[in-house]
Amino acid sequence: MKKVITIFAVCVFSLFVLGMLNAFSIPYKDIVFTFISVVILSVGCFFLRMETKDVKNTRRFLKTMPIRLGDFFFAVVTSVIIISSSFILNYLESTFLGFFGIEISQSGIYGMQSGNEILLLCVVAIFPAIFEELFFRGAVLSALSKKPDVRAMIWSAIFFTLMHGSFFNIPSTLVAGFVLAAASYYSGSVYVSMIAHFLNNVLTFVLYIYSERISFSGLETKLIAVLIPLLLINVYFFLGFVSGRLRKNVQSQGKMYNEGEKIWKQQQQERKER
Numbered sequence: 001m002k003k004v005i006t007i008f009a010v011c012v013f014s015l016f017v018l019g020m021l022n023a024f025s026i027p028y029k030d031i032v033f034t035f036i037s038v039v040i041l042s043v044g045c046f047f048l049r050m051e052t053k054d055v056k057n058t059r060r061f062l063k064t065m066p067i068r069l070g071d072f073f074f075a076v077v078t079s080v081i082i083i084s085s086s087f088i089l090n091y092l093e094s095t096f097l098g099f100f101g102i103e104i105s106q107s108g109i110y111g112m113q114s115g116n117e118i119l120l121l122c123v124v125a126i127f128p129a130i131f132e133e134l135f136f137r138g139a140v141l142s143a144l145s146k147k148p149d150v151r152a153m154i155w156s157a158i159f160f161t162l163m164h165g166s167f168f169n170i171p172s173t174l175v176a177g178f179v180l181a182a183a184s185y186y187s188g189s190v191y192v193s194m195i196a197h198f199l200n201n202v203l204t205f206v207l208y209i210y211s212e213r214i215s216f217s218g219l220e221t222k223l224i225a226v227l228i229p230l231l232l233i234n235v236y237f238f239l240g241f242v243s244g245r246l247r248k249n250v251q252s253q254g255k256m257y258n259e260g261e262k263i264w265k266q267q268q269q270e271r272k273e274r
Contacts, residue, residue, distance in 0.1 A: 003051050004143045011044035011135070012159045019165035034123045041131040048139040062138040063190040070241075071187050075195035077237045078183040082200050084231040085179075086172035091220055093171060117209065124205045129198035136160050136177070137184035137193045153181035176200070179238075186242045 018033055018040075049061055059065065097103075136156050145152035157177030164173050184193040 004048060007044060007047045007051065008140060008143075008159060011040055012163045014040050015163045016165045019163070031119070031123075034127055038127060038131050041135040044135050045139040048143045052139075052143045061142045062134055063142065063184055063188065064134075064138070065189040065191075067187065067189045067191045071189065071192050072195065074183065074187055074238075074241050075192045076199070077234045077241070078179055078192065078196035079199035080234045081179055081231060081238060082176045082196060083203060084227040084234070085175050086169075086200075088224060088227055088231065089172040089175065090169065091224060093168065097168075120208075121202075121205055124208075125198055125201035128201060129194050132160075133180070133184070133190050133194045133197055137181055138190040141181060141185060153178055153185065156181045182242070183238075186245045188245075 015037060018036060021033070045062065049058060052061060094103075136159070140156050140159070141152055144155060157174050157180075160177035160180075161170055161173040166173065180193040180197060183196060184190050187193075
């Protein structure tokens with residue numbers, strides 16, 4: 001377990017440092033940093049796989065299991081929870097810090113240099129959704145825990161937050177990391193969290209593209225009034241999905257136990273007849 005945590009921490013620290021370097025003006029920064037991030041996450045997945053020998057199937061280790069139609073709905077629900085909770089938490093945080101005269105400056109996508117929208121879409125939405133999910137919600141969760149464990153989800157969310165390196169977005173990123181981890185765990189597939197992550201980042205990308213035309217100034221309280229009930233409704237659906245999956249797991253385990261008991265009784269009966 002110590003080796004797993006060490007690998008995990010080294011990868012997160014490397015990504016954190018890379019994020020800090022994002023403040024400097026470097027030629028082709030978007031392409032170079034995205035490539036380095038993909039390499040770090042891929043290498044991290046490889047070493048975590050080597051240290052997790054009890055999971056023999058690599059596909060199961062990365063949680064790249066096929067999803068059903070209902071999982072797409074679960075992914076959309078997860079995405080709505082992340083988007084709405086992020087807006088609410090960031091608004092509350094900015095309001096609280098505003099009392100002390102602290103203003104939150106825009107970062108991340110707003111600091112990128114690329115004028116190519118297709119390249120920016122890959123950097124912001126596609127690559128993070130694929131490689132961050134494979135690492136944090138696939139390899140890391142499998143390496144930290146053999147069965148659904150809230151502690152593993154929390155650790156995954158904490159390191160996911162540290163990796164982003166934004167002090168002012170800690171609450172929203174922490175919640176997003178935990179919700180994505182839960183979605184991956186209880187759906188049994190990292191593809192669910194990938195879709196949710198992608199939808200969240202696409203919205204960020206769209207807001208960036210149309211940031212000059214769209215202004216939320218003066219509309220924050222009205223948006224909050226809409227987002228709070230929307231968040232509660234989707235949390236209800238999310239918990240309903242999780243409880244449904246847990247019931248199915250219990251039922252399937254019960255069936256396996258009953259079948260095993262039947263086989264054992266048959267064997268005992270055959271021995272008596274002999």
